[in-house]
Amino acid sequence: MGRLSGGDPSLLRRINSAVVLHALRGEPAVSLTELVQTTGLSRPTVEGVIEGLAESGLVVEAPQEPADARKQGRPARRFRFHAEAGHLLGVEIGARQIRALLSDLSGRVLGSLTHDVADALPAEERLERVRGTVAELLRKAGVARSTLWAVGVGSPGIVETDGAVRLSTALPGWTGLPLGERLRRSFRCPVLVENDANAAAVAEHWKGAAVGTDDVVFVLAGLSPGAGSLIGGRLHRGFGGAAGEIGALHLLGREARPERLLSTTGTPLHPLDESAVAEVFALARSGDVQAREAFDRFLQRLVHDVAALVQAIDPELVVIGGWAAGLDGVLEPLRTELARYCLRPPEVALSALGHEAVATGALRLALDHVEEQLFAVARTSLLGR
Amino acid sequence: MGRLSGGDPSLLRRINSAVVLHALRGEPAVSLTELVQTTGLSRPTVEGVIEGLAESGLVVEAPQEPADARKQGRPARRFRFHAEAGHLLGVEIGARQIRALLSDLSGRVLGSLTHDVADALPAEERLERVRGTVAELLRKAGVARSTLWAVGVGSPGIVETDGAVRLSTALPGWTGLPLGERLRRSFRCPVLVENDANAAAVAEHWKGAAVGTDDVVFVLAGLSPGAGSLIGGRLHRGFGGAAGEIGALHLLGREARPERLLSTTGTPLHPLDESAVAEVFALARSGDVQAREAFDRFLQRLVHDVAALVQAIDPELVVIGGWAAGLDGVLEPLRTELARYCLRPPEVALSALGHEAVATGALRLALDHVEEQLFAVARTSLLGR
Missing domain, CATH: 3.30.420.40 (ATPase, nucleotide binding domain)
Structure with a gap:
């Protein structure tokens, strides 16, 4: 116990940031007083955390509500999670189509694009189509590639944890392809590759039949x-x-x-x-x-x-x-x-979700990755040590 | 963080007890100085915890080692987990046999007993055979029923979390039997019922092929x-x-x-x-x-x-x-x-493990239950709150 509160100030800062972001998530706007109440942190701590998060672009001040403006005195400043600070992609690389979904950091979908491809398309050309589809989607949405925080990909076959395709009978040249590594060259953010049915299961659980x-x-x-x-x-x-x-x-x-x-x-x-x-x-x-x-x-x-x-x-x-x-x-x-x-x-x-299932699940996996970075803190367990 | 260390002294005591027991587990004997070193707790805290654990019978003083006796001055007192303070049972209720294993709190098997039964035996008579087998095993081992901390049971069929048999085609009268509830009448400790193949899987992982x-x-x-x-x-x-x-x-x-x-x-x-x-x-x-x-x-x-x-x-x-x-x-x-x-x-x-697998797994489930009580402390997770 003592180690957490005494030993590592940067860890404590990270925990406090995660706690404050967690309290902001899903709320339209939250005041400092409300944050102090919901997090149990002191007011100076909350102020410090908000300042740091605002500097990194993750928190912005929310416009004042009309109700506040009518009150006497200085209205309380309110803050919200700045979901537009970054973007995520969910991509399906299928036998007959390439589908890409773009979202902000809250997972809100900002745009999507689908291109049909021939099922006999060789692996290199298929990858080229993926890059082209993503570039077109980003351009149409007016989103800079540098704002991508994570990319999720769903594709048929057995996929290793590093994103390499161990075996895939559906796509030509897919078996043995280091798909994650290849795609990471096109993006400066983490790329997470998952089997298509796995991605679809995640999608239905997120916003579908499950x-x-x-x-x-x-x-x-x-x-x-x-x-x-x-x-x-x-x-x-x-x-x-x-x-x-x-x-x-x-x-x-x-x-x-x-x-x-x-x-x-x-x-x-x-x-x-x-x-x-x-x-x-x-x-x-x-x-x-x-x-x-x-x-x-x-x-x-x-x-x-x-x-x-x-x-x-x-x-x-x-x-x-x-x-x-x-x-x-x-x-x-x-x-x-x-x-x-x-x-x-x-x-x-x-x-x-029908035809959207795989790309939606891939997007959710990218979102999970980002949320883990933003909101998760080390879990302590005496059993496990 | 502050809540754990400040708010609830009984929780803190429990955590410290779990930490000390964890440090003692599997060791033949540990001195106070060694406990202070491995747990990170203060010496007065360790002394208080050891005193409490000794009062409840879970810790005993270990005999001095000959090497200590030869040293000058008063030898350091050493302590060990008192695994004999309680006992566990693992029971297989099968179609053709009843098998029971008895262990101490560390899972060390002290005795076992198997009785053949007819596969057509009605449920009530089968339960009577279970009670008889357990009574005989306890008597032969010289262990009082009151020292049982938990009983694990493995049996064919779909078993609900409360130990009721939802469906079993292998044993007459088994479907619908509130097996856990019925056995709890014979024991004053928790009774955990599990499907036989599930129990066997746990057993092979504990001390078998897995x-x-x-x-x-x-x-x-x-x-x-x-x-x-x-x-x-x-x-x-x-x-x-x-x-x-x-x-x-x-x-x-x-x-x-x-x-x-x-x-x-x-x-x-x-x-x-x-x-x-x-x-x-x-x-x-x-x-x-x-x-x-x-x-x-x-x-x-x-x-x-x-x-x-x-x-x-x-x-x-x-x-x-x-x-x-x-x-x-x-x-x-x-x-x-x-x-x-x-x-x-x-x-x-x-x-x-062969024929021993199901009963061994049932014993492990009883042991898991007891270890969770002895060694586990609340896990904290900001994501989950």
Whole structure:
């Protein structure tokens, strides 16, 4: 105990700054008196901290409220967190599109941009497209690259903690690519790379179908499905970053390859051909027998994959995302089947973020990184020492 | 910060007690001077804490070492944690056996007892057998029931946090049984109930095949398999306590029921008949064709179940437990198959604890509970407030 309050004044300053920023966060404007009350710090300490935060651009004085102006005497100065002091990016690097979201330090989205790309695009050209999309987004939003504090990236495959892609079958040249390192050359801020389904899980928890639910499995349903899980509100990456990589599970059942599952002609569908898939879904709804059979095969596969995840992890909620089109027809049969095969069936919901999920989750990861720097202080635990 | 050191003297006393106990733990004997050095507390504080701990029986004076006696002057008094001040139980309530382990407060096992029971035994009689086994163990060890500090219990099924069995297909009358509440009537100390595979996972991490490995899946391989997982060193129970309940997964594959899998005659094996299973394993090793085919069917099922767990969770290590006999023949083919179907194959090892795993894990859970009371202090986190 003594060490914290006596030994390290810079740590104490950091803690006090974090406490004051925490009290300012989410409030439109707070007076010094209110800060003294909510933080338990002395008035001189609060004044010193506010001064330091204002110098670094993180706090600005808020305009006076009309009510204050009418009062007698000098109105109290009020301060707010200066969320515009910096910016964040959330980027999806997908097989068929590059999507970028720009936000301020509070996570408020200021702009977004999506560009379609060919799924056969080589890695270097794909990276070039990412850089181009980001540059265009920054230019359109009038935001200087130097104000970026962190960049989050979501992409298919197993991603190492340093942002290298260990394995990715969806994007050409992606396996072995030091994606984080490559992108860090374009930005002077931290770049955080995450598996796309993991990022989407984070996004649904932040502002989608899983708000308020801390134990969630997000299934990026597709011809080759992937999944991301939150356990106790925290992303579960797995020991090697491969948690939720369920794409090969069906091979064990000696069943048809997924591209054949949804085919009504016997010719496999293209693994990423969403429009062909949407067509099959629509045909199935209209009563076409072959399409209905294809849909049922797809559903059976999805049930199997989701049931495996549910039985292993036992989440409160499963969120189904991926193809936006036609997925609402999947929900009810999935619920019914899971109730048959899972001892404790979870709730099942559709993604609320759709195509925005991966980029939104990537943005949230960048925001988490910045908030950890701004608001977190060392946690003390006697057990752990 | 100020609140901790100034506001609550009883909390400060508790913290100081925890710090001193922590310093004593695992050491044969520690002097006051050494305690002052390792804890950073003042000598009067350490003396006061030691006095209080001695009064409550948790600390005793250690006998003088011969080396001290030879020195001139009064030898330094030395103290040790009095692990014999209390006792813990770890109990497995299985389909075919009741097993109980007794330990002191350091987790050192003082005795164990196992009784076979019929798998058809009704719930009330099974509970009576548990009480009888524990009474016999305590009597043989010469330990008074009043010295029990905590009891851990491992049993098949989905177990609620209050110790009620939500669902169990293995034991008659188990589903819906308020197992924790019923056992608490027999003990005046906390009773912690856990799923058997979960308990076994904890045991292998404590003193088995998973020592030093924090991301582990333990598979209780049987005709109806279950699994327990540690994620980051902590037991993953799932939102509803059903994580790892993979027994129904194979139904989705429309494959044979597990009792038929290992049968060489077409007549299903009894789900719990270990000796019949061991016989099939032995026959398969000796080259019997039908037994070999049955073994291969069993292996394929096991691979599928384990692959599902691995793909969902991505552990560093999978520990295979359950039937002790014949399982070493499973290990190599399991490794080979997992390498084919998992993007990041884990290490695979056999259980080091065998039949002791569940009771050992139950004991560890009781020990965790007591250690949390003795050594833990409130963790502070500004983020969380």
